[in-house]
Amino acid sequence: GAVVSQHPSWVICKSGTSVKIECRSLDFQATTMFWYRQFPKQSLMLMATSNEGSKATYEQGVEKDKFLINHASLTLSTLTVTSAHPEDSSFYICSALQREGSSYNEQFFGPGTRLTVL
Amino acid sequence: AQRVTQPEKLLSVFKGAPVELKCNYSYSGSPELFWYVQYSRQRLQLLLRHISRESIKGFTADLNKGETSFHLKKPFAQEEDSAMYYCALDTGTASKLTFGTGTRLQVTL
Secondary structure, three states: OEEEEOOOOEEOOOOOOOOOEEEEEOOOOOOOEEEEEOOOOOEEEEEEEEEEOOOOOEEEOOOOEEEEEEEEEEEEEEEEEEEHHHHHHHHEEEEEEEEOOOOOEEEEEEEOOOEEOO | OOOOEOOOEEEEEOOOOOOOOOOOOEOOOOEEEEEEOOOOOOOOOOEHHHHHOOOOOOOEEOOOOOOOEEEEEEOOOOHOOOEEEEEEEOOOOOOOOEOOEEEEEEEEO
């Protein structure tokens, strides 16, 4: 199957700083990528849909100025957590959508990035 | 709004016993349902989807629109089936997925 990578796999930062997380589709082009957030022992919650060459679409309750998404190429989307605070500490997971013509489009998931804000 | 419910947080079964992981959904349209699996220290991966009517690793799931359910079943559990299982719903809007809270399957000897 297709491979999606995330970098970094974990990051610790001080409160007030910004952190950038990269999501790459390694062997396919993805016009659409998704960013999820997962709290401990909870499900994945979709934060936003990242579209190549256009603005991201954010889910209700997700602050777009807080979580900046850039999808500058067909293989890379970035999520920047701006002015991070301890409550932003979480596991962030991205997925890339591989379109298979007329059949269903499948999402391939990255391994996740654990963010800890001190 | 759409919703996916997985009532069991943990399901513990003996090796060789049948497994049924429950999933119910609420959505007024025609949904596409999926099961994703996450093995220990691995990323989330697609297990199966209802439109393909396939059996993967011995697992099957049938979409029951009357009961709005998509339960995952396997006749004989194996140790390697131990993992976290998520049911997910795609309403067809830009391929966005709504996930259930997940069920941890623990297969013991």
